[in-house]
Amino acid sequence: MIRINNQDEYQHYYTQALNEPNEFWSEVASSFTWRKPWTSVSTGDFENLDIKWFNGAELNITENCLDRHLKTQPHKTAIIFEPNNPDSATRTFTYKELHTEVCRAANMLKQQNVKKGDVVCFYMSMIPELLIGVLACARIGAVHSVVFGGFSSKALSDRINDCKAKVLITNDSGFRGTKEVLLKNICDKALETSPSISTVIIKKHSGSPVNLKSNRDFWWDELTNKITSSDCLPEVMQAEDPLFILYTSGSTGKPKGLLHTTAGYMVFAQYSFENVFQMKSDNDIFWCTADIGWITGHSYITYGPLLAGVTQVMFEGVPNWPDAGRFWQTIDKHKVTHFYTAPTAIRALEACDINLVKKQNLSSLKVLGSVGEPINVEAWDWYNKNVGHKNCPIVDTWWQTETGGIMISPLAGITNTIPCFAMSPLPGVQLKLMDAQGQVVEENGVEGNLVITAPWPSIARTIYGDHNRYKDVYFSDYKGTYFTGDGAKRDDNGFYRIIGRVDDVMNVSGHRIGTAEVEDALNQHPQVVESAVVGYPHNIKGQGIYAYIICLNKCEGEALKTELLDTVTQQIGAFAKPDKIQVVSGLPKTRSGKIMRRILRKVANNDTSDLGDTSTLLNPEIVEEVMKRNTL
Numbered sequence: 349m350i351r352i353n354n355q356d357e358y359q360h361y362y363t364q365a366l367n368e369p370n371e372f373w374s375e376v377a378s379s380f381t382w383r384k385p386w387t388s389v390s391t392g393d394f395e396n397l398d399i400k401w402f403n404g405a406e407l408n409i410t411e412n413c414l415d416r417h418l419k420t421q422p423h424k425t426a427i428i429f430e431p432n433n434p435d436s437a438t439r440t441f442t443y444k445e446l447h448t449e450v451c452r453a454a455n456m457l458k459q460q461n462v463k464k465g466d467v468v469c470f471y472m473s474m475i476p477e478l479l480i481g482v483l484a485c486a487r488i489g490a491v492h493s494v495v496f497g498g499f500s501s502k503a504l505s506d507r508i509n510d511c512k513a514k515v516l517i518t519n520d521s522g523f524r525g526t527k528e529v530l531l532k533n534i535c536d537k538a539l540e541t542s543p544s545i546s547t548v549i550i551k552k553h554s555g556s557p558v559n560l561k562s563n564r565d566f567w568w569d570e571l572t573n574k575i576t577s578s579d580c581l582p583e584v585m586q587a588e589d590p591l592f593i594l595y596t597s598g599s600t601g602k603p604k605g606l607l608h609t610t611a612g613y614m615v616f617a618q619y620s621f622e623n624v625f626q627m628k629s630d631n632d633i634f635w636c637t638a639d640i641g642w643i644t645g646h647s648y649i650t651y652g653p654l655l656a657g658v659t660q661v662m663f664e665g666v667p668n669w670p671d672a673g674r675f676w677q678t679i680d681k682h683k684v685t686h687f688y689t690a691p692t693a694i695r696a697l698e699a700c701d702i703n704l705v706k707k708q709n710l711s712s713l714k715v716l717g718s719v720g721e722p723i724n725v726e727a728w729d730w731y732n733k734n735v736g737h738k739n740c741p742i743v744d745t746w747w748q749t750e751t752g753g754i755m756i757s758p759l760a761g762i763t764n765t766i767p768c769f770a771m772s773p774l775p776g777v778q779l780k781l782m783d784a785q786g787q788v789v790e791e792n793g794v795e796g797n798l799v800i801t802a803p804w805p806s807i808a809r810t811i812y813g814d815h816n817r818y819k820d821v822y823f824s825d826y827k828g829t830y831f832t833g834d835g836a837k838r839d840d841n842g843f844y845r846i847i848g849r850v851d852d853v854m855n856v857s858g859h860r861i862g863t864a865e866v867e868d869a870l871n872q873h874p875q876v877v878e879s880a881v882v883g884y885p886h887n888i889k890g891q892g893i894y895a896y897i898i899c900l901n902k903c904e905g906e907a908l909k910t911e912l913l914d915t916v917t918q919q920i921g922a923f924a925k926p927d928k929i930q931v932v933s934g935l936p937k938t939r940s941g942k943i944m945r946r947i948l949r950k951v952a953n954n955d956t957s958d959l960g961d962t963s964t965l966l967n968p969e970i971v972e973e974v975m976k977r978n979t980l
C-alpha cells in the first residue's frame with residue numbers, strides 16, 4: 349500500500365503514477381492477500397474499452413476484508429451498529445465475529461444453491477445482515493446487486509429483471525425514524541413481475557407480520573441456525589470476475605447497472621479510503637452515514653473501511669429522529685473521529701435548532717467529509733465551525749457510481765483546503781477539462797466539462813448486459829476519454845471545484861435521478877399527455893424537481909397533484925417526487941420537435957431575464973404561458 353504522509357509525497361506519487369503507472373499500482377497492490385499474483389498491472393484503454401487491472405491474479409475480496417485481519421487484530425471492533433431507535437441496544441462485531449457471521453451466511457447461500465456468478469439482490473434496511481449478506485456473496489463469488497430500500501416495488505422489479513437475480517434478500521420491515529417501511533410486502537409486489545427470483549430470504553428485524561410463500565420464502569435466522577460450520581473457504585476469484593452490479597440514473601433511458609469487478613475495485617477502495625481519510629490511530633472510529641444501497645455505502649462502509657481494518661459505525665436511522673441532534677449525539681456516544689456525510693444532511697441540520705449541535709461535545713472528531721453533491725459555502729462554513737470547531741479538515745470528495753472510489757479530494761490534514769473545492773485528483777487519476785468544442789482546456793482559471801483521460805483500477809467495466817450503451821454514454825462525447833457528466837472549475841492554482849451535472853441528471857438530496865425517469869413515471873398517469881422535468885436550486889435538497897405537464901382534460905389542482913405524486917412514488921420511489929408541478933398547454937419545442945430544456949430550466953430557476961434565442965421555436969407563444977410559473 350502507498351500511504352501519503354505529506355504534500356511532497358503527494359507530488360512524488362502523483363508524478364510516479366503518471367509516468368510509471370505499473371510501478372505505482374504494483375506498490376499499492378502489494379499489501380493485499382493474493383492467491384496468485386497478476387501477470388499484467390493494467391491493459392486496455394478508452395478506445396478499445398477492454399479494461400483489465402491486475403489480470404491473471406486470483407483473490408477473494410473478503411479474505412482481504414476479514415481473514416487477513418484475523419492474524420493481527422481478531423478482537424478489534426469492526427462494526428458498531430447504531431439502531432434506528434437510540435434506546436435499542438447497540439450491536440458490535442469484532443473482525444473475528446464478522447468473519448464468522450459472513451462465513452455462516454455464505455454457507456447458507458451455498459445451501460440455497462447460490463453459485464459463483466449468480467446474482468443476489470438485496471432490498472434491506474441498514475442493518476448488519478445487509479453488510480454480512482453482501483460480503484457472504486463476495487465470499488462465494490456471487491454477484492451482489494443492492495437496491496436502495498427507498499425504491500418502489502416497480503423499480504425493484506425492473507432492477508431484478510435487468511440482472512436476472514436468482515435470490516432476493518430482505519427484512520420484514522424497517523424503521524426510518526417513526527416511519528415503517530414494509531420491505532417484504534414491497535418485495536412480494538415486485539416479485540409478481542420478476543420470475544427470475546426463486547428464493548427469498550427474510551431477516552426478522554421489526555417483528556411485523558409478513559406473508560411467506562411456501563418453497564420460495566425462508567427466514568434468514570432459521571436457515572443460518574441450521575448451519576453448523578462457521579468457516580467457509582473463500583471462492584478463488586479471477587481479478588476481473590464481477591463483484592457487484594449497482595444501478596444508477598443517466599440522462600436518458602432506464603437506470604444503468606454498472607458492473608464492478610474484483611481486484612481493481614478492491615485495490616482502489618482501500619487506497620482511496622486510507623489516503624483521503626488518513627485514519628492514523630488504532631482508536632480512530634469512522635462513520636459514513638450513507639446507505640449501502642448507494643455506491644458510497646459500498647466503497648466506504650462495506651469494503652474500504654474493512655479492507656483497511658478500521659472500526660466503523662453503521663447507522664440504521666435518520667438524521668432528524670428522535671430529534672435533529674441524532675448525528676451529533678451519535679458522534680459523542682461512539683467517539684467518532686472521522687465523519688463522512690452529504691451536504692443535503694448538513695443543510696437540513698443547519699436549519700434546525702443550533703443548540704442541538706452546540707450541546708454536544710464533538711471533541712472526538714478529527715476529520716469531516718462531504719460527498720454526493722456540490723457543497724455550498726454556507727453549509728461548508730457551518731460544518732467547519734459548528735461540527736468541526738474549526739479544528740477538523742474537511743475533505744470534499746468527488747466521485748461517482750462509475751468511478752468506484754474517490755477521485756478528487758483533499759487528503760485530510762495534508763492538503764490545504766479551500767472551502768467547497770475538491771482540490772486535486774488522487775495520484776493515479778488523470779483529469780482534464782474540455783470546452784464546448786471538445787478541445788482540451790490547458791490553462792487555469794477556467795470552467796469546463798470534466799473528463800478522465802486514463803483508466804484507473806476501479807472504473808466500472810461495463811453497463812450490465814449493454815456494453816454498447818457503456819461506450820456510448822461515457823466514451824462517445826470526447827473520443828478516448830471518460831466523460832463524467834460533470835462540469836468543474838479549475839482555479840488559478842490548478843485546484844478543482846465541482847459545479848455539478850451538465851447533462852439531464854439531477855442531484856436531489858444527494859440522490860441521482862434522471863429527468864427522463866421522472867418524465868416516464870409522470871407519463872404513466874392517464875391524464876398526462878407529455879411531460880418535461882428539470883432540476884432547480886433548492887435550499888436544502890441542493891436541487892428540487894420541477895415538472896411541466898400537458899394534460900388530456902381539464903385538470904383538477906390538488907387531486908391531480910396527489911395522483912401525480914403517487915404515480916412517481918409507485919414508479920420510482922418517494923424520493924423522486926416533483927417539488928413543483930406546472931400544467932401547461934404546450935412545451936417549448938424546436939422545429940425538429942426537441943423540447944428546449946434550456947428555457948424550462950431558466951423558468952424553473954426563476955431566472956427569465958434572458959431566455960436566449962427563442963427564434964428557432966416552433967411555438968414561441970408558449971413561453972409566456974410557461975413563464976407564469978403557476979404550479980399546482
Ligand code: PRX
Binds near residue numbers: 849855
Ligand atoms: O454530480 C456529481 C455528484 O454526484 C454525481 C455522482 O452520483 P452517484 O453516482 O450517485 O455517486 C454519489 C456518491 C459518490 C457526480 O456526477 N457528486 C458526487 N460527489 C460530489 C458531487 N458533486 C460535487 N461535489 C462532490 N463532492
